[in-house]
Amino acid sequence: MPTSPRRGLRSTSSTPAVPSGDSTVSPSGVVKRVAPSSGTPASETARTIAPRAVVARAGLYLRQLDAFKGQGVHTVSSRQLGEALNLGDAQVRKDLAWFGQFGHPGVGYDVIDLAESLRAALGLDRVWPVALVGVGNLGRALLRDRGFSQRGFQVECVFDKDPRLVGQRCEGFLVEPVERLAELLAARRIVLVVLCVPADQAQAVAHRAVEGGAKGILNFAPVALSLPPGVDVVPVDLSIHLERLAYHAHHAGR
Amino acid sequence: MPTSPRRGLRSTSSTPAVPSGDSTVSPSGVVKRVAPSSGTPASETARTIAPRAVVARAGLYLRQLDAFKGQGVHTVSSRQLGEALNLGDAQVRKDLAWFGQFGHPGVGYDVIDLAESLRAALGLDRVWPVALVGVGNLGRALLRDRGFSQRGFQVECVFDKDPRLVGQRCEGFLVEPVERLAELLAARRIVLVVLCVPADQAQAVAHRAVEGGAKGILNFAPVALSLPPGVDVVPVDLSIHLERLAYHAHHAGR
Structure with a gap:
């Protein structure tokens, strides 16, 4: 479990697609489960876990980091990581912030460190x-x-x-x-x-x-x-x- | 084929993951094919088609629009469309710009129109x-x-x-x-x-x-x-x- 601070769960109640307090999932998988609607406090866990779409992108970042590693690249910027997936650097930083604080301003991310931290945050450092x-x-x-x-x-x-x-x-x-x-x-x-x-x-x-x-x-x-x-x-x-x-x-x- | 103006292909040559002029794809699918490296001009087609990651997100937008439609929602903003996929509104607008000019400032997108236009742009209006x-x-x-x-x-x-x-x-x-x-x-x-x-x-x-x-x-x-x-x-x-x-x-x- 990562110990770095995480962002709170952003409210999605304004999205009409989300049935409050339900976990029904459309065949397309784009309708997300959310905590029960306001009035019922969300559990501690629900408040700190990243949304599904962010977790899916984290899997793509991880694969891209592994590809960078295989090419002998040691450091990447959020811009480079984003370019590989055609995402803006702001989006990349926002996504990664759900999993911890990574990288150094002006230096970027250490490819191996970020992959390991992300793997741990995603719970993938185990079988x-x-x-x-x-x-x-x-x-x-x-x-x-x-x-x-x-x-x-x-x-x-x-x-x-x-x-x-x-x-x-x-x-x-x-x-x-x-x-x-x-x-x-x-x-x-x-x-x-x-x-x-x-x-x-x-x-x-x-x-x-x-x-x-x-x-x-x-x-x-x-x-x-x-x-x-x-x-x-x-x-x-x-x-x-x-x-x-x-x-x-x-x-x-x- | 959509006739609306499209963005040019953004350069990805600074991304170390991309083998220039090659279409080798890693098992993870995150390494993209690009036009041959600078010197060889990219074909007209290559210059105007959206990158793979953007097309993949377009498929998700389409599914979300279909979900909105099923719920009787007529108009959505880029913010609402983004929230469903935890993407910023800027990212949504940037992605959609690859496929045409949609929506009206202050009004948002017509759900049915956008889904139809996107389907046509993606080539999904046929079998x-x-x-x-x-x-x-x-x-x-x-x-x-x-x-x-x-x-x-x-x-x-x-x-x-x-x-x-x-x-x-x-x-x-x-x-x-x-x-x-x-x-x-x-x-x-x-x-x-x-x-x-x-x-x-x-x-x-x-x-x-x-x-x-x-x-x-x-x-x-x-x-x-x-x-x-x-x-x-x-x-x-x-x-x-x-x-x-x-x-x-x-x-x-x-």
């Missing part, structure tokens, strides 16, 4: 155990993917509802019955869950996960989940990547 | 045919996913190298031999390709796709692709979503 629910095609593909574990996320538990799969090994993992989801998450203190179940089962499975103490759900099911405050959902929206490519193809002409 | 290569677990999962087609991306062609799959139907699609990739892309004028092949085949398959006229490649293989300028690659990095969840779980405590 996170992850549970995966649903070993259909997508679930199997994700279990084979080494990308997660390379970045510190270790699948420890795999679930399915199909009795033909339960008790079998899948990509090396023993498949547990989804009925045991809450019990095993709690027992193994797993708070991150990857949901690869069909849309019509996602809400019920997510509820079981929350019962077991899940705090974060990566949702591949094409459905919006409604969950209690304190549980974060990231819906995976692959079409946004195709949109980026379409823009460039559109302008490249043919 | 894009897409080819998918590799019908393993991930490929099959993506073929089943209705999310792509809901946002205007239609899979029209499916390829694999496995002779047991070629000629068969997979999720309703006839599987073509990967040897015909270039030929069929060109014949059907498909410029967007989703790559779901193993890492050791990705580079070779991507080259075939480029031969067939591919302009954009969504790369699920955990390997960096090196492709000629003018071809855009988006590597899919799912761990960034888990990082976001980890941050919140880290601070929610347990």
Whole structure:
């Protein structure tokens, strides 16, 4: 946990997109969960954590810092860090201020120091155990993917509802019955869950996960989940990547 | 194509992360392709297209505008649009300026107009045919996913190298031999390709796709692709979503 002072949570109550005191997330993932509307004081935690969009950009800064490091660059300015992501230097400094006080005026940021501090602030200086629910095609593909574990996320538990799969090994993992989801998450203190179940089962499975103490759900099911405050959902929206490519193809002409 | 004036391409040559005149993309996707270094004039197209990070944010603005629309909101300010994504209003205006001149001082943006203009500027006011290569677990999962087609991306062609799959139907699609990739892309004028092949085949398959006229490649293989300028690659990095969840779980405590 970083000890540096953090900014308070900026009010988002003027944004019509945010349903107060709710954690419903649109399929696009742009509607954020916020603390209950004024009158109910936000918890201490809620007041000091960075908003989702800022955390997402922090992940991009981290990757860019790692790229700088790989190129032997020792020091960067907020301007250089911003240029790589086409963000203004003021925006970069504002974003980073959520995670601590970094850098020296006129000198910039030490690439390695900033990456390490950011990693610690983001909670990425440890291995996170992850549970995966649903070993259909997508679930199997994700279990084979080494990308997660390379970045510190270790699948420890795999679930399915199909009795033909339960008790079998899948990509090396023993498949547990989804009925045991809450019990095993709690027992193994797993708070991150990857949901690869069909849309019509996602809400019920997510509820079981929350019962077991899940705090974060990566949702591949094409459905919006409604969950209690304190549980974060990231819906995976692959079409946004195709949109980026379409823009460039559109302008490249043919 | 939008006819409004656009900003020129800002120089990124001072950013050490950018390999000049190259389109190599790191697995994190943060290293951008740029026009060849000074001396070689950038093409007319290269000078007027928005950088990748800006296009990615445009996709988020679009989703937020759709959310506003769903809530019956008619007009928004750059501040409100920014707040939803925790971006400053200056950053929002700067980003939108890449795509045209929108909004009225003191009034803000008309939600429906801005969404439509942005959609047109991004090339999303049409259906894009897409080819998918590799019908393993991930490929099959993506073929089943209705999310792509809901946002205007239609899979029209499916390829694999496995002779047991070629000629068969997979999720309703006839599987073509990967040897015909270039030929069929060109014949059907498909410029967007989703790559779901193993890492050791990705580079070779991507080259075939480029031969067939591919302009954009969504790369699920955990390997960096090196492709000629003018071809855009988006590597899919799912761990960034888990990082976001980890941050919140880290601070929610347990």
